[in-house]
Amino acid sequence: MSEVILRTPQQIAWGRFRRNKTGIVSAIVVLFFLFLAYGAPLITRLFGLSSTETYLDGLDPQGMPIGAGGGISWQHPFGLEPGAGRDVFSMLLYGSRISFSVAIITSVAAIGIGMILGITAGYFRGRVDAVIGRFSDLLFAFPSFFMIIALSIPMVERVESLGIVRDNGARLTVLIIFFVFFGWPGFARLVRSQAMSLRERDFIMAAQSQGASNWRIITKEMLPNLWPTAIVFLSLSLPGYLAAEAVFSFLGVGINPPASTFGLVLSDAIKYWRADPAYLMIPCAMLIAIVLALNLLGDAVRDALDTKAE
Amino acid sequence: MTENILELNNLTKFFPAKAGGIFSRAKGEVRAVDGVSLTVARGETVGLVGESGCGKTTVGRTVMKLYEPTSGQIVFDGQDITNLKRKEMKPIRSKMQMIFQDPFSSLNPRHTVGTIISSSYTIHDIEPEGGVEHSVRELLTLVGLNPEHINRFPHEFSGGQRQRIGIARSLALKPKLIVADEPVSALDVSIQAQVINLLDDLQKELGLSYLFVAHDLSIVQHISDRVVVMYLGKVMEMAPTRELFANPRHPYTKALLSAVPVADPKMGRSRERIILQGDLPSPVNPPSGCVFNTRCWKAQDICRTAVPETIQVTPLQTVACHFPEV
Numbered sequence: 265m266s267e268v269i270l271r272t273p274q275q276i277a278w279g280r281f282r283r284n285k286t287g288i289v290s291a292i293v294v295l296f297f298l299f300l301a302y303g304a305p306l307i308t309r310l311f312g313l314s315s316t317e318t319y320l321d322g323l324d325p326q327g328m329p330i331g332a333g334g335g336i337s338w339q340h341p342f343g344l345e346p347g348a349g350r351d352v353f354s355m356l357l358y359g360s361r362i363s364f365s366v367a368i369i370t371s372v373a374a375i376g377i378g379m380i381l382g383i384t385a386g387y388f389r390g391r392v393d394a395v396i397g398r399f400s401d402l403l404f405a406f407p408s409f410f411m412i413i414a415l416s417i418p419m420v421e422r423v424e425s426l427g428i429v430r431d432n433g434a435r436l437t438v439l440i441i442f443f444v445f446f447g448w449p450g451f452a453r454l455v456r457s458q459a460m461s462l463r464e465r466d467f468i469m470a471a472q473s474q475g476a477s478n479w480r481i482i483t484k485e486m487l488p489n490l491w492p493t494a495i496v497f498l499s500l501s502l503p504g505y506l507a508a509e510a511v512f513s514f515l516g517v518g519i520n521p522p523a524s525t526f527g528l529v530l531s532d533a534i535k536y537w538r539a540d541p542a543y544l545m546i547p548c549a550m551l552i553a554i555v556l557a558l559n560l561l562g563d564a565v566r567d568a569l570d571t572k573a574e
Numbered sequence: 575m576t577e578n579i580l581e582l583n584n585l586t587k588f589f590p591a592k593a594g595g596i597f598s599r600a601k602g603e604v605r606a607v608d609g610v611s612l613t614v615a616r617g618e619t620v621g622l623v624g625e626s627g628c629g630k631t632t633v634g635r636t637v638m639k640l641y642e643p644t645s646g647q648i649v650f651d652g653q654d655i656t657n658l659k660r661k662e663m664k665p666i667r668s669k670m671q672m673i674f675q676d677p678f679s680s681l682n683p684r685h686t687v688g689t690i691i692s693s694s695y696t697i698h699d700i701e702p703e704g705g706v707e708h709s710v711r712e713l714l715t716l717v718g719l720n721p722e723h724i725n726r727f728p729h730e731f732s733g734g735q736r737q738r739i740g741i742a743r744s745l746a747l748k749p750k751l752i753v754a755d756e757p758v759s760a761l762d763v764s765i766q767a768q769v770i771n772l773l774d775d776l777q778k779e780l781g782l783s784y785l786f787v788a789h790d791l792s793i794v795q796h797i798s799d800r801v802v803v804m805y806l807g808k809v810m811e812m813a814p815t816r817e818l819f820a821n822p823r824h825p826y827t828k829a830l831l832s833a834v835p836v837a838d839p840k841m842g843r844s845r846e847r848i849i850l851q852g853d854l855p856s857p858v859n860p861p862s863g864c865v866f867n868t869r870c871w872k873a874q875d876i877c878r879t880a881v882p883e884t885i886q887v888t889p890l891q892t893v894a895c896h897f898p899e900v
Binding site for chain 1: 640671672684693
């Protein structure tokens with residue numbers, strides 16, 4: 265009799281994930297962009313660049329970058345910003361750091377809140393479910409897009425008056441709070457419906473008949489069945505919030521110059537798209553690469569967690 | 575130590591029948607179990623039979639305290655567990671376990687067989703002799719599965735194998751009573767026999783008592799020592815298996831037995847086949863008097879007005895009927 269090692273479901277899922285080539289490639293791409301984003305200060309220093317310095321000798325008298333592809337050179341791999349003459353590579357690195365941070369914090373917080381409230385509503389039902397359900401209905405019916413724009417200035421002043429964060433810090437905080445506040449009901453609804461169908465399954469009753477506590481049933485019996493949903497939702501909402509941050513920065517609600525994000529760079533690039541198409545294309549390509557990699561990674565993780573897949 | 579592992583005294587379970595919405599109010603109640611009294615002796619198998627919707631599953635679940643009983647008394651192992659709180663029930667739950675009907679929904683698809691079977695140990699924080707993994711392997715062997723399959727997921731098994739996993743889970747803490755809720759009705763006939771024989775062997779080996787809920791009379795006849803016949807939440811007749819099948823006293827039992835197919839076609843053609851008229855009445859609004867009077871061919875006026883007393887026809891056989899067969 266050969267010895268069989270007890271493998272946890274996580275180890276089995278990881279083994280399955282390792283065999284998925286698309287998943288591995290997209291994971292590497294995502295990690296690469298995350299490394300670029302969070303290693304931005306280090307990397308720009310290695311290249312001898314700065315995101316705030318202006319390289320005016322790279323621009324012609326009209327303020328357009330000299331050379332092909334918006335001034336692409338060994339020194340400036342993504343070219344220069346028309347007008348101000350900042351290095352696009354370092355702008356995008358620092359920008360993607362902000363975009364990633366907003367997307368990750370927002371998605372994780374919205375999914376966390378949605379998971380807790382969704383399971384609570386679906387498992388306990390009754391009055392708890394009614395209260396959570398009506399509140400999320402209210403948020404769904406709210407004109408959230410308009411509210412974020414209209415309320416962001418007073419909210420930013422309010423947050424600044426607390427004295428913890430200022431300027432762009434306060435603006436980002438407000439943006440994240442709004443995103444999370446209006447973002448969780450979608451996931452909570454999804455989880456609620458799944459929790460309701462799960463709790464009718466006999467294995468939940470089996471756990472109850474064995475004397476398991478509600479906490480154990482929720483964390484050990486229901487949660488493992490809900491993680492794949494959370495991960496798929498995460499993979500969809502990460503690029504979604506990345507784009508949303510860009511939209512609100514574009515509209516002047518999010519981050520302000522001189523800081524840069526994808527939204528700000530793209531809205532600036534639109535002004536120059538005829539004269540300097542590379543300035544528009546490079547951030548677009550980077551954004552697409554990030555979004556695509558995130559989506560493929562989400563698919564791969566879902567397949568790895570799906571025990572019925574093989 | 576009392577003789578009976580389980581005693582139900584006049585157990586009732588009513589479910590509120592509600593209209594939906596926030597402003598819902600009770601519109602009446604579903605009388606799923608209505609005054610059921612029965613006993614299960616140590617080492618005995620009691621079969622609980624009746625057609626769909628007669629409340630037999632509810633009895634099983636109420637015994638397990640998955641439902642709070644509306645009234646009546648549940649005595650398990652000499653202890654009244656009727657009003658025990660969730661926390662107080664926990665130590666008792668290790669002595670009573672349940673086997674479920676559907677082997678596909680009774681096992682968590684995201685847990686390995688090892689996790690499923692050892693769940694009792696983790697819930698009750700018990701370290702079995704020789705370690706958890708060793709015990710799980712022993713249990714797998716006991717129910718006729720390969721102990722090497724400890725890391726597999728439920729979907730890698732057939733229905734019969736999955737039911738064996740469910741049985742192994744219920745045996746982990748060496749229970750005294752197992753409530754088996756139609757444990758074989760979802761399986762193929764050939765597999766049914768295997769699982770029934772397994773349950774039989776385990777009973778002999780481990781001294782288990784079974785409350786065996788089923789609607790298949792031939793299986794009940796095979797496995798049970800005594801049979802309880804239910805109709806619309808009430809007990810119609812209770813008797814040792816041989817007596818009940820040879821000499822049914824209640825008209826409903828007689829009708830049920832006449833529906834069992836017999837292997838010999840000559841005998842099958844010659845015997846009397848009783849076909850009940852009408853449908854099962856709604857348990858929200860059960861008939862007055864004897865609940866069976868709407869479908870009984872022997873019903874008289876008294877059946878519509880007076881609830882029949884449960885009478886002792888022989889020392890072991892009881893029947894709730896105004897006009898029992900002789």
